[in-house]
Amino acid sequence: MTSPHSHTPLLFVTGGVVSSLGKGIAAASLAAILEARGLKVTMMKLDPYLNVDPGTMSPFQHGEVYVTDDGAETDLDLGHYERFVNTRLSGRNSITTGKIYEAVIRKERRGDYLGGTVQVIPHVTDQIKHCIDAATAGFDVGIVEIGGTVGDIESLPFLEAIRQLRIERGADRAMFMHLTLVPYIAAAGELKTKPTQHSVKELRSIGIQPDVLMCRSEKPLPDGERRKIALFTNVPEKAVISAIDLDNIYKIPRWLHAQGLDQLVVDQLRLHDKAHPADLSAWDAVVEASEHPEDEVTIAVVGKYVDHKDAYKSVAEALKHGGLRQRTRVNLRWIEAGDIEREGAAALLAGVDGVLVPGGFGDRGFEGKVLTSQHARATGLPYFGICYGMQAAVVDIARHKAGLAGANSTENDRNTPHPVIGLITEWRTQTGQVERRSEDSDLGGTMRLGLQEQRIRPGTLAYRLYGKEVVAERHRHRYEFNNRYRTQLEAAGLVISAKSMDDQLVEMIELAQSEHPWFLACQAHPEFLSTPRSGHPLFIGFIRAARERRAAQQT
Known part of the structure; x- marks a missing residue:
């Protein structure tokens, strides 16, 4: 039997409150920092829609169809991934519910399940886990983004699969980062943490406790709000990361590194032997050229x-x-x-x-x-x-x-x-x-x-x-x-x-x-x-x- 420690360490990125908070950019920025620390990083996207791929979807609905070397038509987030990390991705790095069900039904038709009743648990979740392993094998760390938001019925099989992976492999081989919204209410003149609290509560109700919270907001989180979020979500205060709106997405790696996000990942996934101090000079040069044309x-x-x-x-x-x-x-x-x-x-x-x-x-x-x-x-x-x-x-x-x-x-x-x-x-x-x-x-x-x-x-x-x-x-x-x-x-x-x-x-x-x-x-x-x-x-x-x-x- 394969030891859990033979698997690639994984970080799962989920989102809550509203969509379009920037999970893909956040995940890619973290990957860029880890790569700058000498780690071999790969990324993948789990999309909850039933289309096998976005190839025939309207650009008005889905946006760009991003194509990989092997000809896979994938989500535009893979474009973000490849712009931030040097790893060349493939069709394995873009998984949809449609792909999962297509594979499960094909197995059922072949008789692979020996006449048994085919169910979401364990057959669909096992297929999801198999796809994650196939896409991340051979890397120092794999970052896996789950599309949609917590509470979406379409995402439940993916969330159940990553919940199982955490149990099977332990906290040093699978960790959770949850991206959520901390809105600023101008009339009250303050940031509101309640949406984040409810989002984490929803996540915990399906058995997932986040290890890191990335809080998207217009302004940096004051210490008081950071402590409040940590207290009500059972996340360490140092793991409550402020993700503010920046005018340049290529500033994000430096911003997240300054808050120690990469060190949290290195510590929990025990990557110290492979990781060296981050060299973000290439990203600093990009920002410098952008800021001073x-x-x-x-x-x-x-x-x-x-x-x-x-x-x-x-x-x-x-x-x-x-x-x-x-x-x-x-x-x-x-x-x-x-x-x-x-x-x-x-x-x-x-x-x-x-x-x-x-x-x-x-x-x-x-x-x-x-x-x-x-x-x-x-x-x-x-x-x-x-x-x-x-x-x-x-x-x-x-x-x-x-x-x-x-x-x-x-x-x-x-x-x-x-x-x-x-x-x-x-x-x-x-x-x-x-x-x-x-x-x-x-x-x-x-x-x-x-x-x-x-x-x-x-x-x-x-x-x-x-x-x-x-x-x-x-x-x-x-x-x-x-x-x-x-x-x-x-x-x-x-x-x-x-x-x-x-x-x-x-x-x-x-x-x-x-x-x-x-x-x-x-x-x-x-x-x-x-x-x-x-x-x-x-x-x-x-x-x-x-x-x-x-x-x-x-x-």
């Missing part, structure tokens, strides 16, 4: 979901990271693509130093993205297209430079005379024969997902930015550049700067710098590999081009 630019993001900015969370962060690498503040102007169609690109893009067109699906707003590309080409405005933004640029160049009237993506016009963008299955590159897709094709059936290598053409802007010939980026899309139009579009001035390793798929396009100072678009999603400490070559180059544009406009 030497320049600034304004970037327009022309998208379909700008009223719900979490849909573009990684894009927004990657743009800021690109600025951090050159001490430049990046101001974002969010523009609805449909508004470009109605009001014109010239009016809405006036005064910006660059424009980024991000990914998306469906025809709504697509023509606005095409018009954005056309305007950027005509005015020399730095243009960065990602996924759908590349496809819009291809359509623009096909229509307005190659003279292919009516050119479009088959996603938006099944009968376009020039399908410059389409499903891979809609043509065969060997024969040039178009094979129209079935009306009932599955939404994910032709999706290209995950980390894939591509070969960059020497002498191009892309090559100068990356500085090497072979790179790997994460993908999430169904439609591709139609190879039948390669020669025609290249003759019109389109530069194909990167292709898949087998030469079959176009990965990046650009315009020659003799024609445009900085016009580049990629089919992949480079934002998923950008971090505040290192940035990403494409975003760094884009922000540099925006700075040069701004300087030229001011002279």
